[in-house]
Amino acid sequence: xxxxxxxxxxxxxxxxxxxxxxxxxxxxxxxxxxxxxxxxxxxxxxxxxxxxxxxxxxxxxxxxxxxxxxxxxxxxxxxxxxxxxxxxxxxxxxxxxxxxxxxxxxxxxxxxxxxxxxxxxxxxxxxxxxxxxxxxxxxxxxxxxxxxxxxxxxxxxxxxxxxxxxxxxxxxxxxxxxxxxxxxxxxxxxxxxxxxxxxxxxxxxxxxxxxxxxxxxxxxxxxxxxxxxxxxxxxxxxxxxxxxxxxxxxxxxxxxxxxxxxxxxxxxx
Amino acid sequence: xxxxxxxxxxxxxxxxxxxxxxxxxxxxxxxxxxxxxxxxxxxxxxxxxxxxxxxxxxxxxxxxxxxxxxxxxxxxxxxxxxxxxxxxxxxxxxxxxxxxxxxxxxxxxxxxxxxxxxxxxxxxxxxxxxxxxxxxxxxxxxxxxxxxxxxxxxxxxxxxxxxxxxxxxxxxxxxxxxxxxxxxxxxxxxxxxxxxxxxxxxxxxxxxxxxxxxxxxxxxxxxxxxxxxxxxxxx
Numbered sequence: 298x299x300x301x302x303x304x305x306x307x308x309x310x311x312x313x314x315x316x317x318x319x320x321x322x323x324x325x326x327x328x329x330x331x332x333x334x335x336x337x338x339x340x341x342x343x344x345x346x347x348x349x350x351x352x353x354x355x356x357x358x359x360x361x362x363x364x365x366x367x368x369x370x371x372x373x374x375x376x377x378x379x380x381x382x383x384x385x386x387x388x389x390x391x392x393x394x395x396x397x398x399x400x401x402x403x404x405x406x407x408x409x410x411x412x413x414x415x416x417x418x419x420x421x422x423x424x425x426x427x428x429x430x431x432x433x434x435x436x437x438x439x440x441x442x443x444x445x446x447x448x449x450x451x452x453x454x455x456x457x458x459x460x461x462x463x464x465x466x467x468x469x470x471x472x473x474x475x476x477x478x479x480x481x482x483x484x485x486x487x488x489x490x491x492x493x494x495x496x497x498x499x500x501x502x503x504x505x506x507x508x509x510x511x512x513x514x515x516x517x518x519x520x521x522x523x524x525x526x527x528x529x530x531x532x533x534x535x536x537x538x539x540x541x542x543x544x545x546x547x548x549x550x551x552x553x554x555x556x557x558x559x560x561x562x563x564x565x566x
Numbered sequence: 567x568x569x570x571x572x573x574x575x576x577x578x579x580x581x582x583x584x585x586x587x588x589x590x591x592x593x594x595x596x597x598x599x600x601x602x603x604x605x606x607x608x609x610x611x612x613x614x615x616x617x618x619x620x621x622x623x624x625x626x627x628x629x630x631x632x633x634x635x636x637x638x639x640x641x642x643x644x645x646x647x648x649x650x651x652x653x654x655x656x657x658x659x660x661x662x663x664x665x666x667x668x669x670x671x672x673x674x675x676x677x678x679x680x681x682x683x684x685x686x687x688x689x690x691x692x693x694x695x696x697x698x699x700x701x702x703x704x705x706x707x708x709x710x711x712x713x714x715x716x717x718x719x720x721x722x723x724x725x726x727x728x729x730x731x732x733x734x735x736x737x738x739x740x741x742x743x744x745x746x747x748x749x750x751x752x753x754x755x756x757x758x759x760x761x762x763x764x765x766x767x768x769x770x771x772x773x774x775x776x777x778x779x780x781x782x783x784x785x786x787x788x789x790x791x792x793x794x795x796x797x798x799x800x801x
Binding site: 459484 | 637
């Protein structure tokens with residue numbers, strides 16, 4: 298009897314907990330909105346802090362223009378280009394540096410330098426080197442690639458030695474051990490690295506657009522709105538950037554869940 | 567051909583694990599190596615398999631013979647199904663079709679034919695070790711090295727796996743070295759029981775099992791006598 302009631306109770310508890318947490322998060326959002334709104338009313342200066350309805354109005358207005366979609370689309374293309382270049386080069390370099398100590402020694406200083414370089418320096422230098430539309434892609438690549446590389450190096454290093462020894466004992470050559478044992482071990486590290494890298498990508502792409510002002514781009518629009526003191530529009534574009542980042546994270550998590558065996562790591566043996 | 571360990575010496579840092587150690591492992595027999603933890607049993611297997619090289623001495627008689635391995639843990643890849651785990655080790659020298667047939671045959675022999683597409687985490691501990699036994703026997707090898715493969719299992723599972731091992735071994739007799747610190751496992755499986763102590767590892771006794779494989783049981787008089795004898799040697 299106990300056995301039949303316990304799981305039921307557990308799932309009931311889980312549902313209750315989920316609703317409770319949703320409620321808390323929802324309340325927190327409303328609270329922040331209330332602070333914003335109150336502050337805007339007190340200041341009564343839309344140029345410094347526009348009230349939420351003004352921002353929503355602005356956003357709805359933007360949604361109806363053709364240029365809006367072209368700008369968003371351009372930013373999306375840049376973000377995904379930067380992210381996928383980081384992902385592919387980071388994976389290859391990470392695997393190589395993970396299995397070879399000399400290669401690790403070779404890449405280590407480069408990765409350490411890039412990781413500590415201020416994002417703004419990367420963008421300013423890229424501005425001197427590239428056309429405006431390329432600056433966001435190059436900058437986001439430079440910032441996101443070390444994150445992925447570093448995660449993969451750690452993943453390769455953490456490969457279960459007992460499984461590698463099994464592979465050697467059963468006469469698997471080093472290419473097979475890499476393909477069937479080391480690389481699958483890296484998957485959880487690749488997932489967490491990609492999530493971090495994707496979040497960084499949007500921040501860098503928008504920042505680079507603000508500075509390089511390509512014809513179309515969320516960052517360019519944001520900068521133009523700021524220069525013409527359209528504060529509500531700056532807020533609206535910011536909301537667009539946040540939605541882009543959140544949407545892409547959601548797509549990434551869908552992709553991760555579609556790989557059934559990646560879930561196995563939840564309970565590895 | 568028997569496997570000969572000739573005057574092996576090997577140290578880890580300052581600890582001499584083997585110092586002029588020699589042992590003959592007869593062909594197509596199960597040699598049980600019984601000894602306390604840390605006496606060099608696992609190192610002996612690693613020297614025989616070539617995963618480690620001795621500082622002095624040599625291991626002969628293996629030549630190009632392939633070696634299959636049973637570890638204390640199943641050591642299955644968590645991202646591959648049971649079938650794919652076995653096909654992986656067969657892959658380098660078998661056509662996929664042949665590997666698949668061989669894999670099915672051995673999974674059936676260990677009673678896992680309904681679970682071929684399961685992932686290791688979906689199986690019980692005993693089933694995982696059975697899959698590892700299937701992998702070891704499906705792998706065409708003349709030599710089989712076993713490093714306490716039944717140690718983590720409860721008595722019932724242990725006995726059923728020992729029975730399973732005997733069934734598969736009778737079907738394909740390999741030169742097997744079975745390392746354990748469990749007297750009863752050594753009595754049931756070993757055709758010869760080598761008692762080690764150390765480090766450095768030394769052979770305290772090498773006793774042929776007086777009871778033929780088919781008749782061995784923990785109730786057999788001769789087995790019980792030998793158990794007493796081994797107990798005194800180890801205690």
